[in-house]
Amino acid sequence: MAIKKVQRKFGFWERTYIPEVLKGLRLTARHLFRNLFIHMAHQFGLAKHLRGGETYQYPDERRPLFARLRTLHRLTRREDGSPRCVACMMCETVCPADCIYIVGGEHPNPQIEKYPVRFDIDLGLCVFCGYCVEACPEDAIRMDTGILEFSSYSREGMIYDLEKLLSYSRRQETGDRSQESGVRRQETGVRSHREVLNVKPET
């Protein structure tokens, strides 16, 4: 690959650093005072629509989740409350991390044939690819709980069994949040790097 060498030309003032340093200081100082002003206004209950920082105060304030985000698995139920899973082993077969373990049993209803006696997911191994959800012919496994925090002090604790997976439900907040970050960006008036550097998008 050919390397294109770009010779940058600096004028006298650029080589003294001083005006350029001052420009940089002006940029950072503008952010500083803007945020300082917003934080002070917040203390008096003003300008609540503006955010003083781009960051989220994590445990107090959570990022909006995207609608299609793959979160902790759950097993869905039939109308009578029994698991929809028919122990067809599709998910166990497709799983690239080999983290699903299913033991099938014979269902009393002859139309259902099988049901899972055991259904374990080792979340310590799971790579959250979502193949199990795609593979499932019965819509029995989903990854829409919205739960991101699950941890344990032992490896065994990361293995979730049938009972536990059945106990979760779909997350409450729904709707498309894919535009969220874009909206926030406009509100805060933070410009993209293209605007700041005055770079034209390549056509």
Next chain:
Amino acid sequence: MDYLIDLTKALFIFNVVMGFMFILTWMERKQSALMQDRIGANRADIFGLRLLGLFHPIADAIKMLTKEDFIPPSGNRLLHTLAPMMALFFALISFAVIPFGGIYQLGEYTISLQLLDINVGILYVFATMSMGIYGFVLAGWSSGNNYSLLGGLRASSQMISYEITMGATIIGLLMIYGTLSLQEMNQAQGELLWGWIPQWGIILQPLGFVLFATAVMAETKRVPFDIPEGESEIIGYFVEYSGMKFGMFYSTDFVETVLAAALIATLFFGGWQVPFLYSDMQLDHLGKEGPPGFHFPGDTVISLSEVSVMALQVGAFLVKVFFFLFIMMLIRWTLPRFRWDQLMRLGWTIMLPLSIANILVTGLLILWIES
């Protein structure tokens, strides 16, 4: 009584410096956070009271004091322990000659708000700063680690390079004010140029100010001149330090930043001078009549008591120091760090010739004005 006054002054200086250092660790977190659109450290609390993260310096201190103090087996036990103490000691004693107020007539006492009025003044600061280098070099050498040795070497070469510029830059000021004593220099900065401009160093030596500010920032060893510490590499003189010894190096940085701000304020921004505000002693010095207070050009006089003049001037000095701390913090969180060769090139081929040219031009101007 004299001892008591000296002790009070020493305690005042020590507490103010340590207070600034404390605030700086908080400011570094909060200011950088606001500059980068973040919130900054705010989790340390006492009984649920967070106070904008003001408890973080306390949490820091507790953490530093309770951490394991590790001395590498190949290191030198004595020197390894001595090095941070030396660094911090010499940084702290530099403040002895910095005047934080003028000379005041309070009752029967004449009080000069400066701990040590020695006639070598500014040279004493340079001497202690150079002695401080020993702390860093010793730290690098006694750790028994080649990386920290390299860091120590970098520290010594950087500080020597920039100290030359620093020394050469203030010669212009010394020629103008004709004294080495910082208190006398500050007195002289209260005089007026053409009857209305205070004779501050920045007005007489603008180039000198830029050079001095750069050099003194290099002395504090913080970004953009943080090559001796190399937080983003592993080559730093304190890589083998932990616990409160590391904490001492860390606070040395901040104490030196306060020192740098105090020096800039003292030399170039009139120190404790408030424009047109004069105490009794200073009116005598300038040959003016009237009570202490504001003497604006055009014979407008607002008279104040000597104590309030003192309070205003000490306050002005602290505000100036704080302002320069703020500016330095702003620079530290704005500019990227220099590469080693860029740093040396800047020091030796740009700043040193410029500072010598500054001496020459200042000398010629003085000759021209006097003749």
